[in-house]
Amino acid sequence: MKHIPVWIDCDTGVDDAVALMLAHALPQLDLCGISVVCGNTTLENAFRNTHRINGLMGTDYPVYRGAEKPLLKELRISNAFHGENGLGNVELPLPENAVDHAEKAWDALFACASSHPGELRLVATGPLTNIATAFTKYPALPGLLHSLTLMGGSAGAGNITPAAEFNFYTDPQAAAMVFRSGVPIVMCGLDVTLQAFLTPVDLDELASSGTRAGVFTKACLQPALESSKLYNLTGVCMHDSCPIMYLAHPELFEGEEAGVVIETRGTVTNGKSVTDLYSDKQFPFKNALVLLRVDRDRFISILKKSILSI
Ligand code: BDR
Ligand code: CA
Secondary structure, eight states, rough: OOOEEEEEEEOOOHHHHHHHHHHOTTTTTEEEEEEOOOOSSOOEEEEEHHHHHHHHHHHHOOEEESSOSSSOOOOOOOOOOOOSSSTTTTOOOTTOOOOSSSSSSSHHHHHHHHHHHTTTTEOOOOHHHHHHHHHHTTTTTTHSSHHHHHHOOOOOOOOOSSSOOOHHHOHHHHHHHHTOOOOOEEEOOHHHTTOEEOOOHHHHHHTTTOOHHHHHHHHHHHHHHHHHHHTTTEEEEEETTHHHHHOGGGGGGGEEEEEEOOOSSSSSTTTTTOOSSSSSSOSSOOEEEEEEOOOOOOHHHHHHHHTTHH
């Protein structure tokens, strides 16, 4: 059943945590490894939180540390959405057997891709610092991967600035390098991830199941839910579950191939994913499948079922 090899690079993060649970639960996906990067929270928190999710799920997926800071910018973490500890201030125990691998994220990713040539689906749900570092250190890596499916960017408006989405804004240089790398990219930007939200009713349903994963999901998403209300959103967006869901259920999504360039020098547009969808196609290439729509009801139904299966 588990026939699709996947590597996740994440900055765990409440919605990254839900995405990890989804990746574990989906029967099609074979999660080979996880690397962590700073972004939503510090690298240390992302590392520990990923192990805490391992503990919650009763798994021991290997976790590798990556970058402690973006390539050029200073890190600006996102406490309002993710809480002080990155897990919505929920205290989960750190498993006693959590291994702190000496091997770095980029080296472990390259080794895994080399053992699955043309097959490994790389998923990124945080800033692209680790992946840009991996592509620089191992120029053969983009050609070894099946694809990179990522949460980041927006063809339309941003969320951290009027123009830019958080992951790309956090490390625009890394995002620009990755979009120039030639790896086949599926971009799950805000255009589609804003449609993939859990409502308070969904969260109640998950918690009332009494399962650890269901109870944790509602609890950890409380700060995110409050912060989402400030933006008049109906629920809390499961941004990072979109690339995971796409790998197992591409039929839920619609998108268009387009040229995407990441702005690295603009003042008001820093980190913007400039997407050639509606202009007169001025970019002479199409380097990404840009997802634009998702069947929200089916997405949420599979997500809830997956969480409740843990
Ligand atoms: C992205 O930023 C983070 O807050 C989320 O985890 C997601 O990866 C959404 O812009
Ligand atoms: Ca994330």
